[in-house]
Amino acid sequence: MQDTKPQTIYLKDYTVPEYLIESVELTVILDELKTRVVSKLTIQKNPKSKVDNAALVLQGEGLELVSVAMDGVAFNEAQYKQSAESLSVDNVPQEQVFVLAIENTINPKSNTSLEGLYLSSTMLCTQCEAEGFRKITYFLDRPDVMTLFKTTLIGDKDKYPVLLSNGNKVAEGELQNNRHWVTWEDPFKKPCYLFALVAGQLECIEDTFTTMTGREISLQIFVESHDIDKCDHAMQSLKNSMQWDEEAYGREYDLDLYMIVAVGHFNMGAMENKGLNVFNTKFVLARPDTATDSDYEHIEGVIGHEYFHNWTGNRITCRDWFQLSLKEGFTVFRDQQFTGDQTSRAVKRIEDVKLLRVRQFAEDAGPLSHPIRPEAYIEINNFYTLTVYEKGAEVVRMIHTLLGEEDFRKGSDLYFQRHDGQAVTCEDFVNAMESASDIDLGLFKRWYSQAGTPVLEATERYNEQDKTLTLTLKQSCAATPGQATKGPVHIPVKLGLLATDGSVANICIDGFVSNEVILELIQEQQTFVFEQLDKKPVVSLLRGFSAPVVLNKQQSLEELAFLLSHDVDTFNRWDAGQKMCSQVIFGLIDNIQQGQALQLTPLLVDAFANVIQQSWDDLSYFSLLLSLPAENYLAGQMDVVDVVAIHQAREFVKKTLAEKLQEQFKELYQRYHKDESGLFDSGAIGRRRIKNICLSYLATLETEESYQLAGKQFSSAKNMTDQMAALSVIVESKNPAKVQSLESFYQQWKNEALVIDKWFTLQACSSAEDTFSTVQNLLKHPAFELTNPNRVRSLIGAFSQANQLHFNAENGQGYQLLADQVIALNSINPQVASRMVSALTQWKRFDADRQTLIKAELERIVNAENISKDVYEIASKSLL
Numbered sequence: 028m029q030d031t032k033p034q035t036i037y038l039k040d041y042t043v044p045e046y047l048i049e050s051v052e053l054t055v056i057l058d059e060l061k062t063r064v065v066s067k068l069t070i071q072k073n074p075k076s077k078v079d080n081a082a083l084v085l086q087g088e089g090l091e092l093v094s095v096a097m098d099g100v101a102f103n104e105a106q107y108k109q110s111a112e113s114l115s116v117d118n119v120p121q122e123q124v125f126v127l128a129i130e131n132t133i134n135p136k137s138n139t140s141l142e143g144l145y146l147s148s149t150m151l152c153t154q155c156e157a158e159g160f161r162k163i164t165y166f167l168d169r170p171d172v173m174t175l176f177k178t179t180l181i182g183d184k185d186k187y188p189v190l191l192s193n194g195n196k197v198a199e200g201e202l203q204n205n206r207h208w209v210t211w212e213d214p215f216k217k218p219c220y221l222f223a224l225v226a227g228q229l230e231c232i233e234d235t236f237t238t239m240t241g242r243e244i245s246l247q248i249f250v251e252s253h254d255i256d257k258c259d260h261a262m263q264s265l266k267n268s269m270q271w272d273e274e275a276y277g278r279e280y281d282l283d284l285y286m287i288v289a290v291g292h293f294n295m296g297a298m299e300n301k302g303l304n305v306f307n308t309k310f311v312l313a314r315p316d317t318a319t320d321s322d323y324e325h326i327e328g329v330i331g332h333e334y335f336h337n338w339t340g341n342r343i344t345c346r347d348w349f350q351l352s353l354k355e356g357f358t359v360f361r362d363q364q365f366t367g368d369q370t371s372r373a374v375k376r377i378e379d380v381k382l383l384r385v386r387q388f389a390e391d392a393g394p395l396s397h398p399i400r401p402e403a404y405i406e407i408n409n410f411y412t413l414t415v416y417e418k419g420a421e422v423v424r425m426i427h428t429l430l431g432e433e434d435f436r437k438g439s440d441l442y443f444q445r446h447d448g449q450a451v452t453c454e455d456f457v458n459a460m461e462s463a464s465d466i467d468l469g470l471f472k473r474w475y476s477q478a479g480t481p482v483l484e485a486t487e488r489y490n491e492q493d494k495t496l497t498l499t500l501k502q503s504c505a506a507t508p509g510q511a512t513k514g515p516v517h518i519p520v521k522l523g524l525l526a527t528d529g530s531v532a533n534i535c536i537d538g539f540v541s542n543e544v545i546l547e548l549i550q551e552q553q554t555f556v557f558e559q560l561d562k563k564p565v566v567s568l569l570r571g572f573s574a575p576v577v578l579n580k581q582q583s584l585e586e587l588a589f590l591l592s593h594d595v596d597t598f599n600r601w602d603a604g605q606k607m608c609s610q611v612i613f614g615l616i617d618n619i620q621q622g623q624a625l626q627l628t629p630l631l632v633d634a635f636a637n638v639i640q641q642s643w644d645d646l647s648y649f650s651l652l653l654s655l656p657a658e659n660y661l662a663g664q665m666d667v668v669d670v671v672a673i674h675q676a677r678e679f680v681k682k683t684l685a686e687k688l689q690e691q692f693k694e695l696y697q698r699y700h701k702d703e704s705g706l707f708d709s710g711a712i713g714r715r716r717i718k719n720i721c722l723s724y725l726a727t728l729e730t731e732e733s734y735q736l737a738g739k740q741f742s743s744a745k746n747m748t749d750q751m752a753a754l755s756v757i758v759e760s761k762n763p764a765k766v767q768s769l770e771s772f773y774q775q776w777k778n779e780a781l782v783i784d785k786w787f788t789l790q791a792c793s794s795a796e797d798t799f800s801t802v803q804n805l806l807k808h809p810a811f812e813l814t815n816p817n818r819v820r821s822l823i824g825a826f827s828q829a830n831q832l833h834f835n836a837e838n839g840q841g842y843q844l845l846a847d848q849v850i851a852l853n854s855i856n857p858q859v860a861s862r863m864v865s866a867l868t869q870w871k872r873f874d875a876d877r878q879t880l881i882k883a884e885l886e887r888i889v890n891a892e893n894i895s896k897d898v899y900e901i902a903s904k905s906l907l
């Protein structure tokens with residue numbers, strides 16, 4: 028660890044900053060090895076601060092200080108104090124504004140943390156959220172200090188022909204020694220985490236967007252020249268996002284220029300820097316032959332996400348980092364709505380809930396469980412979590428459900444109007460929603476402070492005499508670290524009733540009649556009575572997954588099959604099928620554990636046959652109905668995870684379905700297999716999804732015919748979706764063409780980094796017996812490098828987080844491999860290293876032997892030399 032013991036920061040300790048930085052003039056003289064930063068800060072005492080004569084403490088990390096001056100007078104060394112993490116000045120003016128001029132140097136090339144200013148192949152770029160600006164120069168690096176930025180970049184004309192920063196380009200010129208300069212001015216005040224600069228040999232595509240008030244905005248996407256043919260989809264996505272935000276939220280873009288730069292080395296997905304987004308190439312570049320349909324969808328979603336941040340994050344930002352979900356929860360909710368509107372709402376909702384239930388629920392049930400507004404952290408980078416993002420979005424969604432579309436829009440309008448230009452809290456957001464509606468959100472606020480996933484027990488009783496159905500809902504929440512007792516939360520439960528013939532039944536409750544209701548659960552237990560029901564209806568509960576809870580309700584396979592064929596709610600219809608499959612698989616897991624023979628209930632085969640035989644407009648949705656629950660979703664529902672039994676049981680179901688429904692799968696495959704190129708249109712995407720899921724069923728049969736089908740699709744595919752789908756079934760099967768197919772794929776795509784990432788992932792996720800040694804060999808492959816986060820995620824991340832079967836091998840070799848890599852990565856890139864630890868945090872879910880093995884690896888990590896605070900926080904908290 029660093030020199031001192033890592034410090035914990037608490038929300039309860041928040042105080043306003045003692046000083047504000049009104050404006051900054053930055054001059055950055057770019058050089059790979061030694062960049063000079065000259066910063067002129069115009070500072071004044073914060074009128075809101077009650078502290079007098081406080082020292083001015085600026086944050087700075089890894090900086091080489093050259094000089095400090097105040098109001099034009101140079102300081103000697105006695106006039107300031109320097110530590111490894113700060114620069115402080117006593118006795119600064121309290122009454123008037125003063126200018127502090129600082130010069131320092133940094134080395135971008137040696138900065139492998141990819142935070143601050145760093146080198147990605149040959150271009151220089153920055154990443155400042157959350158606390159990266161302090162790695163560029165000394166500053167009040169906190170989001171409630173909002174500053175006007177004027178930035179001048181100076182660099183070699185050949186190495187850095189393009190020089191970009193936030194806002195508008197206001198001046199440029201030439202200098203001696205083949206250098207040039209550009210000055211950028213951002214007219215909006217912003218926290219320094221939204222600062223960005225990019226310099227390099229970049230090419231761009233350009234377009235324009237005319238806003239709702241008729242302003243013409245120029246749009247530019249910058250990439251390295253060999254990627255210039257893969258930007259069109261990103262540009263279209265940007266225009267769609269701008270249009271959507273005007274229509275859905277009345278939000279107009281505020282600068283005259285919007286720039287996106289794609290970089291190959293990036294810790295996360297993308298970053299919403301004002302007017303100059305920096306993106307991971309993964310979320311920009313797409314061409315039909317290099318990107319899958321899912322890649323296209325993710326690109327549109329992430330472009331939307333970063334664009335929507337311009338209002339939810341930039342114009343209105345966070346007071347402190349505990350409020351991260353203020354911008355992230357709301358922005359994820361907005362990007363989910365956007366993607367739903369652009370593609371299929373039903374499919375998008377299901378995909379989002381899958382992610383939430385598998386990954387966020389696990390986080391919430393594990394040692395790192397925290398509320399969407401955490402109360403303490405050691406390293407803020409560790410709190411860019413599924414809880415803050417995805418559960419945060421669910422919380423905003425519940426407000427939307429409780430208020431309804433119209434009042435939610437009034438609430439968001441009020442929020443934008445009240446807080447434009449401010450750094451605010453989650454509470455401010457909820458208050459605006461409350462002011463704009465008649466809904467009391469007092470209890471609702473507990474969602475922000477309470478960690479853990481609430482469990483909802485539902486029981487129903489039908490009374491033939493009264494013709495009533497009584498539904499009892501009971502909520503509870505298990506203790507989480509630091510929160511021993513939990514109170515009830517405000518839960519919207521969307522519900523519908525189905526008559527026995529499958530038609531929609533009327534809901535009569537408290538004198539109101541409707542087709543669908545939202546029950547509001549605010550107490551620990553509540554009872555709801557539905558009247559005038561001649562026959563016992565089937566209840567469709569928690570429609571659209573209206574709250575992020577675990578729902579427990581006894582349901583027979585017959586009732587689930589009924590919902591699967593009749594429910595009008597697309598989410599519950601799909602979920603009924605998932606529950607059916609899960610129940611069946613858990614039964615088989617019991618059989619396996621007791622050494623009994625396996626048999627598949629005809630009820631499941633019939634349910635699938637029934638789905639297949641209906642006609643579907645939304646083929647993507649149809650393909651979800653045919654998908655079995657994932658192994659990690661099943662694991663999440665077991666007290667003691669048995670990875671081998673889960674895999675065997677699920678494979679047995681898949682193979683048996685393939686045997687029984689072979690003809691149907693073949694017919695669907697033939698019907699929808701068109702040798703079409705990968706146009707991004709929902710019809711073609713749906714055809715590919717359904718055809719490829721049929722291919723994966725047929726592949727389990729391991730017949731010569733299925734090998735040929737996959738082989739033919741692999742070699743003749745005109746788009747990456749089909750090529751990957753075919754290669755994936757080849758790798759999963761005993762197909763003799765496996766080695767050769769992998770090799771030819773590599774040769775075909777070795778110059779496309781993002782495609783090679785897929786090649787690593789596919790092998791890392793395989794259930795084939797030799798996967799562990801394959802992964803070991805891939806770690807030594809010349810194309811593998813620990814300095815590129817995408818590569819790390821594609822191999823180490825995929826193996827540890829998406830290959831439950833092999834990562835959890837009984838002898839602990841998977842755990843050991845991961846710990847070795849985390850320790851190696853720790854000194855290169857602490858942020859990515861810390862994310863890789865996540866697969867070791869769930870040890871309590873396994874048997875005693877595995878628990879011992881995992882804990883030993885966590886101990887090894889905690890005790891490794893020079894462990895970063897990022898990795899230390901995750902590994903040490905996991906051991907508690």
Ligand code: 0A1
Pocket residue numbers: 142154156157294295296297298299332333355408411858
């Ligand atoms: N605000 C970005 C996420 C992000 C966070 C941290 C980063 O570097 C440490 C980069 C990006 C988003 O929500 O898209």
Ligand code: ZN
Pocket residue numbers: 332336354355358
């Ligand atoms: Zn975000």
